[in-house]
Amino acid sequence: MKYREAQAEFQKVFDHQQTVSVPKLKPLFESLNISVKKPLGDSNKEISYLKGEISKLKKKNKLLREGKGTF
Structure with missing residues (x-):
């Protein structure tokens, strides 16, 4: 075809x-x-790395918001 x-x-x-x-x-x-x-390579490692980075940013964001609320 x-x-x-x-x-x-x-x-x-x-x-x-x-x-x-x-x-x-x-x-x-x-x-x-x-x-x-399924794509070849370390796509699972990349995904888990990005999830970890997102989690870190969420925690950092939460701490910043809590810090601003106490001033």
């Missing part, structure tokens, strides 16, 4: 709100170069 054909098929599905079977989705995704596989 070619890229344009896959685009047209997806547009048809979206326009008519049709359901698509998994076996039919696979060639559509391959034609559009869409991957549903």
